[in-house]
Amino acid sequence: MTPEQIHAHYLAAREGRVVLSFMGVLTQELIVDYGRVLRAQSGLSENARHLLFGTFVELSQNILRYSAERAGEPGQQRGIGLVLVFETDTGYVVSAGNHVTPPAAASLEGKLAELRPLDRAALKQLHKDRRRAPPPPDSLGAGLGLIEMARHASGPLEHAFVPLPDGRLFFTLSVPLSKDLAPASA
Amino acid sequence: MNLPATDTTPAVLFDSARNLLRFAGESYPEDVTAFYHPVAAWLREHLATRPELKVELAFTYLNTSSTKALLDLLLLLDDYHRSGGVVSVEWHYQPGIEVMHEAGEEFGDDLALPYRLVPIA
Numbered sequence: 001m002t003p004e005q006i007h008a009h010y011l012a013a014r015e016g017r018v019v020l021s022f023m024g025v026l027t028q029e030l031i032v033d034y035g036r037v038l039r040a041q042s043g044l045s046e047n048a049r050h051l052l053f054g055t056f057v058e059l060s061q062n063i064l065r066y067s068a069e070r071a072g073e074p075g076q077q078r079g080i081g082l083v084l085v086f087e088t089d090t091g092y093v094v095s096a097g098n099h100v101t102p103p104a105a106a107s108l109e110g111k112l113a114e115l116r117p118l119d120r121a122a123l124k125q126l127h128k129d130r131r132r133a134p135p136p137p138d139s140l141g142a143g144l145g146l147i148e149m150a151r152h153a154s155g156p157l158e159h160a161f162v163p164l165p166d167g168r169l170f171f172t173l174s175v176p177l178s179k180d181l182a183p184a185s186a
Numbered sequence: 187m188n189l190p191a192t193d194t195t196p197a198v199l200f201d202s203a204r205n206l207l208r209f210a211g212e213s214y215p216e217d218v219t220a221f222y223h224p225v226a227a228w229l230r231e232h233l234a235t236r237p238e239l240k241v242e243l244a245f246t247y248l249n250t251s252s253t254k255a256l257l258d259l260l261l262l263l264d265d266y267h268r269s270g271g272v273v274s275v276e277w278h279y280q281p282g283i284e285v286m287h288e289a290g291e292e293f294g295d296d297l298a299l300p301y302r303l304v305p306i307a
Contacts, residue, residue, distance in 0.1 A: 028216040032193045046282035050247065054285075057214050057249050064216065128292065131254050144250040152285065 019092070020056075020085040025071045025078045026064040031057060038085065044092075048180035051152050052085070052092050055175050058145040059083060059096040067098035068168055088176075091154055095174040105161050105169045112159055112173075115150045123151040154178035187228050195221050196245060205237055210244040213252035222255035229259060233266045244278040244306070248289065260297055267299035274300040281305045 001009070013021060019041065020034055038053045060083050067079025081098030100108065118126065127147045150157055155176045162170040187207070191197035196211035207229075215221045232239075241263065248256065263273050275297070277290035287303065294301045 028194060031214075046280075047284045050283050050285055054247060054249070057247075061214070061216070061249065061251075124292075128295070131257055132296070144254060148250050 017087040018084060019087050020083070022084075023082045025080050026060050026067075026083070027078055028064070031060045031064070034060075034083075043181075044179035045181060048091075048178060051177055052094070055094045055149055055152070055177060056083065056085065058149055059094055059173065059175070062145060063096055063098045066100070066104065068101050068104065069099040091176060091178045093174050093176050095172060097170060097172045099164065099168050100161070100171045101168055105171060108159070108171060109161070111146055112157065115146060116156065118150070120151060123147055127151060149175050152177070187225070187232075189225075198225055200232075204240070206240045206242065208242040208244065210242075212247045213245055213256070214247065214249035215252070218249075218251040218255045222252075222259065226259055226262065229262055233262070233271065236271060238272040239263075239266075239274075241273065241275045242278060243275065243290075243293075245286070246280075247286075253289070257293065257296065260293055264297045264299050274302070276302050276304050278304050278306045281307075 020037060022030065022034060035053050035057060038056055039049060041049060041052065044052065063079045063081035063083065065079060067081045069080040070077040071080055072078050079098060081096060084093075084095045084097075086093045086095070115123065115126075127144060130147060131144055146157075153175050158172075158174045160172050162172070164170055187198055187200040189195070189198040191211040194212060194215045196209045196213050198207070198209050200207045213221075243256070245256075260275065263275065267273050277293065279286045279290055281287070287305075290303050294303065
């Protein structure tokens, strides 16, 4: 990057109120360290801080496990991707971006479409039903992460797939969260 | 059973004098099975001796795959209870973190064994 590009990057991050930005190989150590940064955020309730940390962990571990772009020795590979945390006036948005294969994109689209119409009570019930069932074949974890994020988000999860020249797709997922502060008294 | 806590896994300590198995700390390991599988194996062996057992769960955070692994452990304990074993579980949580309180309630909903939510100041 030229100095001008670095400056543009800096200005865009400041304008977007970026609290945390990482692009590269996601490792467990990195998730722990950045998680500490998020847990030290002020200006939100303790519960909201817990959800901010948890959403960051789920999205980051999804990239580590499932990103189609990987690095490292065979058997010890970690996913590559982008994780961003933005602050807004009333909350935060945690966003992730990474490469996915077309079958993974179809599977994610199906899962997210299933969650979209559900309200909080329905998401709670789905979480309860799913966690007693065996994990789906394409999931190393419990397949519960998206349900939990949808359940605790302050609005709908937003996602998109951007086609890449090699036939893969760039998947983005954004999770809005509330700061959960009591309204200021008049 | 005496595992020290790490950044991403809880301490797991069995106090044989008090028949108490306690989990305390964070749970979001990269490989959930590698952590919970040996714990489940130990628990199965221990339950085969038909002990009276108390379990304290004092997690500060559980990622979703840990939630699933923990439920599998609790279902082992529930089977023990249903077969006449004496076992009780306490879920310890910080009152300010509603999401952990709710997680505790939801584990309780899935279990028949004696189960109590305990706020920790």
